[in-house]
Amino acid sequence: MSFVEEPVGEKLSAHAPTLDLDEIQAIVLRPRPAPYFGTHVLLRVDNAQAGRAFLRRLAPHIASSANWWNAPHTWLAVGLTYTGLEALGVPKESLQSFPEAFRQGMAARARQLGDEGVNNPKNWGKPYGTGQVHIGVSAFSDSEEKHQRALAIAREQYEGFSGVSALALQHFGAQPSDRNSLGYKDGIDQPPIEGSGVDPLPGQGRPIKAGEFILGYPGEAGVPLPMPQPDILGRNGIYVGYRKYQSRVGAFNRFLHANGSTEEERELIAAKLVGRWRSGAPLTLAPDVDNPALGADPKRNNDFNYANDPNGRQVPFGAHIRRMNPRDTQLSRLTDVNLHRLLRRGSTYGLPYDPNALSEADDEVPRGAIFLFMSAKAMATIEFLQQEWINDGDFIGAGNERDPIIGRQEEAATFTIPREPVRRRLHGIETFNVLKGGEYFFLPSLSALNWLGNLSG
Amino acid sequence: MATQTLTKPKQDQSVEQKLQRLRELYADAPEIGQAALKNGLSMLTQELAAPGRALTAGRIGARQGKVSELTVFLPFVKGGAMRLRGFLQLLEGNFRAADAVGTVHDMRFVFVDNDTKLLFATAYDGDFDPYIEDFAAKIPNAMDLWLCNFEGYPGMRNPKAAADWIAKHQIAAEAWYVNSPNLTAAETRRLEKIGQAVEELLDKVG
Numbered sequence: 001m002s003f004v005e006e007p008v009g010e011k012l013s014a015h016a017p018t019l020d021l022d023e024i025q026a027i028v029l030r031p032r033p034a035p036y037f038g039t040h041v042l043l044r045v046d047n048a049q050a051g052r053a054f055l056r057r058l059a060p061h062i063a064s065s066a067n068w069w070n071a072p073h074t075w076l077a078v079g080l081t082y083t084g085l086e087a088l089g090v091p092k093e094s095l096q097s098f099p100e101a102f103r104q105g106m107a108a109r110a111r112q113l114g115d116e117g118v119n120n121p122k123n124w125g126k127p128y129g130t131g132q133v134h135i136g137v138s139a140f141s142d143s144e145e146k147h148q149r150a151l152a153i154a155r156e157q158y159e160g161f162s163g164v165s166a167l168a169l170q171h172f173g174a175q176p177s178d179r180n181s182l183g184y185k186d187g188i189d190q191p192p193i194e195g196s197g198v199d200p201l202p203g204q205g206r207p208i209k210a211g212e213f214i215l216g217y218p219g220e221a222g223v224p225l226p227m228p229q230p231d232i233l234g235r236n237g238i239y240v241g242y243r244k245y246q247s248r249v250g251a252f253n254r255f256l257h258a259n260g261s262t263e264e265e266r267e268l269i270a271a272k273l274v275g276r277w278r279s280g281a282p283l284t285l286a287p288d289v290d291n292p293a294l295g296a297d298p299k300r301n302n303d304f305n306y307a308n309d310p311n312g313r314q315v316p317f318g319a320h321i322r323r324m325n326p327r328d329t330q331l332s333r334l335t336d337v338n339l340h341r342l343l344r345r346g347s348t349y350g351l352p353y354d355p356n357a358l359s360e361a362d363d364e365v366p367r368g369a370i371f372l373f374m375s376a377k378a379m380a381t382i383e384f385l386q387q388e389w390i391n392d393g394d395f396i397g398a399g400n401e402r403d404p405i406i407g408r409q410e411e412a413a414t415f416t417i418p419r420e421p422v423r424r425r426l427h428g429i430e431t432f433n434v435l436k437g438g439e440y441f442f443l444p445s446l447s448a449l450n451w452l453g454n455l456s457g
Numbered sequence: 458m459a460t461q462t463l464t465k466p467k468q469d470q471s472v473e474q475k476l477q478r479l480r481e482l483y484a485d486a487p488e489i490g491q492a493a494l495k496n497g498l499s500m501l502t503q504e505l506a507a508p509g510r511a512l513t514a515g516r517i518g519a520r521q522g523k524v525s526e527l528t529v530f531l532p533f534v535k536g537g538a539m540r541l542r543g544f545l546q547l548l549e550g551n552f553r554a555a556d557a558v559g560t561v562h563d564m565r566f567v568f569v570d571n572d573t574k575l576l577f578a579t580a581y582d583g584d585f586d587p588y589i590e591d592f593a594a595k596i597p598n599a600m601d602l603w604l605c606n607f608e609g610y611p612g613m614r615n616p617k618a619a620a621d622w623i624a625k626h627q628i629a630a631e632a633w634y635v636n637s638p639n640l641t642a643a644e645t646r647r648l649e650k651i652g653q654a655v656e657e658l659l660d661k662v663g
Contacts, residue, residue: 160481219613221593332643333559336594384587394523394582 050163079441084134128437522638
């Protein structure tokens, strides 16, 4: 552990942690720093020995989740794709023990993910989906200076060595007020994990069994989920779906202008699409006007359910946060909401959101978000979310409508805002975030990292 | 729901090629069939020219639009047929668990081969696998109560194994027709409600 800094100051639970925190990578439990700065480095392994040597050099710098509630704001994380595990010479039986979707890779799962049309892997930027991304290293920090120091440590482990090459360095972060590329405060609602050592924030709900997120622990059904073999490789690991979106800020703003003639009207529509004002204040608690103080308060900004909003008058059924976590909404399909949650580490890249960007040229400016979706079954959950909760609306009574923020829209898409006496239907919803690349990674525990670095053959 | 792939991507075949193939297939058909092919040619030409609508439902089964089929032949354990028949008779057509699932259009339970097997066939929305864990969490008893009557059923406490067991016994339909392929069970109920509301409104106006 190379970094010693000030603590994040989370409240320690009366319940001692029951997870092997010093084995689990820091990114799994430490919240995203605020503000945040970072880089995702994508690497290719050309030679198994060189790849393992790289992992051995890197391993001492990968932070664990030990004391995560009181740990530094800077860390390095490392993940491996299936082709990466192959390139490292992982034994065949181990390779076969990974789930099919992980083995195939995100690009090959386009059908299950609904990554078609503009989101088709054919349209992705290099090196995503080529099978050449073998290792991903992410540096997160709360200052640019410390981020550069962490990144330099990562680079020192591969630069000047043959057999491992960097394919891309994707910088992110440093947006004003930590807003995302469409101008919203994000990353607010995270699932609470049982045994992680801190109490859930108000509104987070009951802690979910750790095995839903981290391999090797009992899940909601009481038994651990299937885990890569041998045990030392799988235990305390987690899968990550990495999805890079480009925000079509011009199209988003044009949509707001077409449907709202004043700033107030546009901001209300922007809030209805997401279920929160851009400040993060939930519409459920601030239905008519924004409340930035509420949005900024982690003890209050997630403390709500939909019991008093069964008709979607405050938060439309199709709103982004109601889809991604329906909480107590009556769904039209038998669903256990706790089985479909993901830990998210979002990272915004490129220019900040510009409310005055209205042109089609503005749609092509490289800026957007890279999401890291993490769980013990991230592939299955992402496929479920893409099919059921993002690119459909049937499950929540929104018919054929799709998620207005991250859905892939078809022609003549609409967004319905329930209202008295009649609903308002907005036309002209477009695909506001276009998928530009994605990969599935496995984030091994620190012991597994050493196991991988010391493979023979 | 949005994932759609053609099961047989032979769209490059022209109508002429398809008709030619059909003639070959029916060359040694009974006379009735040969005559029907000749007389029905104009309608067939239209069908063969239309774009394909056959999709797959996840790992196995056929799908049209949003509606999938699941057909399984399940071998009864000893005494299983009698138990299930008795159970189904007591239910008198009430299937609360299926109502709760929300994606099931219909179910039929057919006892075949001298009560040694059940032919179970259902139409449902979407893919089967994504919701198996939800079934396990929400209605394990309803599932176990009827599936315990079959050989090798691992129980809903092991949802992955239960899904694999069902898939193992599944026979994909060679062809599958759905009248309203985009109407899910949930959408049908939603439209019923809207229809009722409209009628009430019209009643007030009229």
